[in-house]
Amino acid sequence: MYNYQKTNRYFAQAADDIKDIAEEELLSFGAQKTSQAYRGIYFSANTKELYTINFHSCLINRVLAPLISFDCPSDELLYKRALQVNWEDFLHPSKTFAVFASVTNSSINHSKFASLRLKDAIVDYFRNRTGKRPSIDTREPDVWFNLHIENNEATISLDTSGGSLHRRGYRKQSIQAPMVETLAAAIINYSGWDGKSSLYDPFCGSGTLLCEAYMFASKTPASIFRKKFGFERLPDFNISLWKKIKEDAVEKIKPVKKGTITGSDISPDAVKASITNCKVIEKDNVIEIENKDVFDIDKIDGSTIICNPPYGIRIGKTDNLGDFYKRFGDFLKQRCKNSTAFIYFGDRKFIKNIGLKPSWKKPLSNGGLDGRLVKYELY
Numbered sequence: 001m002y003n004y005q006k007t008n009r010y011f012a013q014a015a016d017d018i019k020d021i022a023e024e025e026l027l028s029f030g031a032q033k034t035s036q037a038y039r040g041i042y043f044s045a046n047t048k049e050l051y052t053i054n055f056h057s058c059l060i061n062r063v064l065a066p067l068i069s070f071d072c073p074s075d076e077l078l079y080k081r082a083l084q085v086n087w088e089d090f091l092h093p094s095k096t097f098a099v100f101a102s103v104t105n106s107s108i109n110h111s112k113f114a115s116l117r118l119k120d121a122i123v124d125y126f127r128n129r130t131g132k133r134p135s136i137d138t139r140e141p142d143v144w145f146n147l148h149i150e151n152n153e154a155t156i157s158l159d160t161s162g163g164s165l166h167r168r169g170y171r172k173q174s175i176q177a178p179m180v181e182t183l184a185a186a187i188i189n190y191s192g193w194d195g196k197s198s199l200y201d202p203f204c205g206s207g208t209l210l211c212e213a214y215m216f217a218s219k220t221p222a223s224i225f226r227k228k229f230g231f232e233r234l235p236d237f238n239i240s241l242w243k244k245i246k247e248d249a250v251e252k253i254k255p256v257k258k259g260t261i262t263g264s265d266i267s268p269d270a271v272k273a274s275i276t277n278c279k280v281i282e283k284d285n286v287i288e289i290e291n292k293d294v295f296d297i298d299k300i301d302g303s304t305i306i307c308n309p310p311y312g313i314r315i316g317k318t319d320n321l322g323d324f325y326k327r328f329g330d331f332l333k334q335r336c337k338n339s340t341a342f343i344y345f346g347d348r349k350f351i352k353n354i355g356l357k358p359s360w361k362k363p364l365s366n367g368g369l370d371g372r373l374v375k376y377e378l379y
């Protein structure tokens with residue numbers, strides 16, 4: 001029996017600054033005994049909950065199922081102990097795999113070296129038995145293994161998501177500086193938008209916030225387009241349970257009224273990209289997208305405005321982002337009556353230029369950038 005089978009404990013990797021809502025999300029899918037840790041959350045779940053979390057979560061990056069844990073003071077011991085695992089429980093020599101590793105406060109102090117030793121053990125295991133070996137594929141392997149060594153204790157896990165869940169599969173076209181899907185989902189979550197009233201993104205770019213808003217409003221599972229999950233590689237994979245979870249979820253998808261979600265952008269390329277991406281998730285064109293300079297918008301009344309204005313990239317003749325944010329603040333004040341705005345600042349130095357009193361500010365990083373989500377009530 002592997003550890004996850006004995007304990008029903010898993011680890012959900014999530015960005016540190018959204019762990020509060022990621023934990024709530026896990027609990028809403030039936031997870032129990034959650035406990036926050038560095039870069040993620042430990043939780044207990046049964047098989048149904050594990051599959052459901054992987055299919056529906058829009059905030060977590062992946063769920064790891066621990067297979068074995070052992071004392072690991074040296075790379076020889078790592079190699080020897082890894083050779084004792086029945087790797088054919090998860091992998092066939094004709095398949096591909098990848099190992100990602102992290103090490104903290106241990107004799108093995110290079111994660112690349114640690115992952116190499118585990119890869120060697122897996123390859124040698126098959127080669128010794130069958131004369132054939134599985135290949136390594138670090139982009140889209142059939143199976144992802146995780147190795148974590150902390151204080152000389154190693155844990156080998158299988159990634160039950162099968163690659164990061166932020167890759168939803170709808171981003172067919174991109175632009176410069178698109179937002180990470182899990183961050184966009186977190187922003188929708190923090191806004192408290194109800195999924196029914198109108199939502200407007202006047203800097204929609206490739207449409208990430210629009211797509212995440214639509215998925216939330218329609219109750220579309222975040223990973224509906226994912227072709228395979230890592231849990232399908234577990235020895236106790238229950239295919240009929242998985243089919244049932246998928247069917248039940250698809251039945252619960254509900255229509256979203258045209259005009260609920262609207263976006264615009266000054267760049268024709270961005271508009272093209274967001275139309276293409278939104279078409280992947282909804283065929284009825286209920287998400288309305290226009291090519292428009294934000295300053296040409298007449299008014300946005302009584303809406304939830306959620307957006308990610310440009311930061312640090314050229315925006316036109318003047319390139320003066322300070323003035324740009326001041327004008328945008330005036331636009332919000334004068335033309336967005338009775339709306340609530342949630343502005344994501346990729347660079348927080350522009351918050352002061354907006355000239356509006358924030359209701360709250362929340363630190364949220366975007367690919368290493370120290371951004372802020374700021375709420376403004378507009379009267």
Ligand SMILES: C[S@@+](CC[C@H](N)C(=O)[O-])C[C@H]1O[C@@H](n2cnc3c(N)ncnc32)[C@H](O)[C@@H]1O
Nearest residue numbers: 178179203205206208265266267293294308310
């Ligand atoms: C940081 S990007 C938004 C990224 C978007 N959230 C995504 O995930 O793809 C900022 C966007 O603002 C647009 N933009 C810049 N100036 C604008 C203006 N005056 N009016 C409307 N859109 C503008 C850019 O074309 C760009 O697509």
